[in-house]
Amino acid sequence: MTTSTEENYLKAIYHLSTGNQNSVLTSAIAGSLSTSSASVTDMIKKLSEKNMVExxxxxxxxxxxKGEKVALSIIRRHRLWEVFLMDKLKFKWDEVHDLAEELEHVSSDELTKRLDAFLGFPKFDPHGDPIPDTNGKVHSNGQVLLSEITKKGKYILSGVNDHSPSFLQYLEKKGLIPGSTFSIVEMDEFDNSMQIIFSNKKSIFISKEVSKNLLVRSHE
Amino acid sequence: MTTSTEENYLKAIYHLSTGNQNSVLTSAIAGSLSTSSASVTDMIKKLSEKNMVExxxxxxxxxxxKGEKVALSIIRRHRLWEVFLMDKLKFKWDEVHDLAEELEHVSSDELTKRLDAFLGFPKFDPHGDPIPDTNGKVHSNGQVLLSEITKKGKYILSGVNDHSPSFLQYLEKKGLIPGSTFSIVEMDEFDNSMQIIFSNKKSIFISKEVSKNLLVRSHE
DNA sequence: TAAATAATTTAGACTTGTCTAAAAATATTA
DNA sequence: TAATATTTTTAGACAAGTCTAAATTATTTA
Structure with missing residues (x-):
């Protein structure tokens, strides 16, 4: 029905859509998939004919x-495989993304269903991102980009938006893993950086580039 | 390095090679992969340039x-995934082949290694076929095609050559699953059919077509 | 062993997904 | 608002893998 390539485009478009209501620019898709704008235009025509995008x-x-349903089912598979790779095969959290990127295209709803059961119906992947359910519903659990936060206070890291090994390794070194709690103690309006402090008193600076890729929930 | 398509051709050529020393015919590969002879010729040229085949x-x-090493590593992955699907996800033995056909192309030696460990280093897949080790060695364990057997006596079913759901379902209905033992009580030289009897006294006929796809070992 | 048959290869074309370079449309800025 | 800059689309080409039909080569049979 859909090829792996089509699935990757739909995933990228879905991810670029969340948050902003507006339509997604060709160049944004090209950037996200490391391909040329010309290729994106071609594929978009194809997806449009299949009524996956307007x-x-x-x-x-x-x-x-229709397109969103496909995207969410791929994201569901991706995140379930990530849980498998980390919980069962003991991969580290910065190693699972690329493998899940391949496994997600194995097209069997029955496989996904049984994998879900085998893993104990997990609700979040190892990066803290919610796993869409069979009907494509996402438990959004009120998470917001850290870069959108304007009030100081206590927060809990609930997910990440950049899944590259280098970013995840950076976060781990800083002590920023899903579930860790911290307080924002300083916000610089000039460069949008912030200073946070962990419960163990350790304090670190976070740049705008980093905070744009961190999802948090208010804590207490 | 190698595409999924190349891997499938190498697997087919490897399987068609085992047993007969001679070279594999274009038409045999075409038949095995349900493709045209013309396509096979094209791909063979490509594999020849990569020194995968002569x-x-x-x-x-x-x-x-070199080609055999690639084929064996794919077969290793295939059979490990089959064990996973049956042992962990509780699929039936006639359901695992097609899924493993997709999973085998996920290219990560680290994944294969960890899957192997997670499954407890299995030596055989659910159909009784041996799992090649990391170096591409196969524990052949002296199994022979039932159709090649000329002596009556006790045998144990150790594997199958046709992994299609319909064949496997047929075998299950007849009580022929890996590990089951039986005695050959009659061999008909005219149509090469045979009559076998299980330990529970149940007796069945086996045609040449079926016995060509059953691997057995002598029992006692 | 020459003719007939069967298998294999070549030739040319199609599809999917990609690219670069040029053209068209939109957005920006002076 | 007119000129400039940016973005997007079109045009044309390429690689991988496939196909059908025609041409070769091998094998069989008379």
Whole structure:
């Protein structure tokens, strides 16, 4: 029905869609998939014919309900495989993303269902991101980008947006893993950096680039 | 390095090679992969350039040591995933082949290694076929095609050559699963059929078509 | 051993997904 | 608002893998 390539485009468009209501720009998709804008235009036409996206020349795309369902089922598989790789095969959290990227395209709903059961119906992946359910519902659990936070206070790290090994290794070194709690003690309006402090009194600085990729929930 | 398609060709050539010393015919590969002879010729040229097979126009191919190593590593992955699907996800033995066919192309030696450990280093897959080790060694354990047997006596079913769901379902209905023992009580030289009897006295007929796809070892 | 048959290879074309370079449309700025 | 800059699309090409039909080569049979 859908090829691996189509699935990857839909995933990228879905991820770029969340948060901003607007349509997704060709260049953004190209950047996200490390491909050329020309290729994106070609693929978008194809996805548009399949009613996976709504497309208007020169004005970007908007994912349809149908396209979103496909994207969410791939994301569900991806995150379940990540749990498998970490919980069962003992991979580290910065090693699972690339492997899950391959495994997610194995197309069997029965496999996904049984994997889910085998793992004990997990609700979040090792990076703290929620696993969509069979119907494509996401338990959003009120997480917000750290970069959007304007109030000082206590927060809990609930997920990440950049899954590259280098970023995850950086976070681990800093002590920033899903579930860790911290307080924002200083916010610099000039460069949008912030200073946070952990419960063990250790304090670190976080740049805008980093906070844009961290999902947090208010803690207490 | 190698594409999924190349891997599938090498696997097919490897399987067609075992047993007969001779080179493998283009038509045999085409039949095994349900593709045209023309396509096979094209791919064989490509594999020949990569030194995966030795090719002489109009005279079939012979797999090289290098090609065999690739084939065996795919077969290793395939059979390990089959064990996972049956032991952990509780799939039935006639359901695992097609899924493993997809999973085997996820290319990570580290994944294979950890999966092997997670499964407890199994030596055989659910169909009784041996799992090649990391170095591509196969524990052949002296199994022979039932169709090659000329002596009556006790045998143990150790593997199958046809992994299609329909064949496996047929075997299960007849009570022929890996590990089951039986005695050959009658062999018909005219149509090469045979009559076997299980330890529970139940007796069945086996046609040449079926016995060509059953691997057995002598029992006692 | 020459003709007929069967198998294999070549030739040319199609699909998917990609690219670069040029053209078209949109957005920016002076 | 007119000129400039940016983004997007089109045009044309390429690689991988596939196909059908025609041409070769090998094998069989008379």
């Amino acid at each position: 497309y208007e020349r020169y004005h970007g795309v908007r994912i349809t309900r | 090719y002489e126009r109009y005279h079939g191919v012979r797999i090289t040591r």
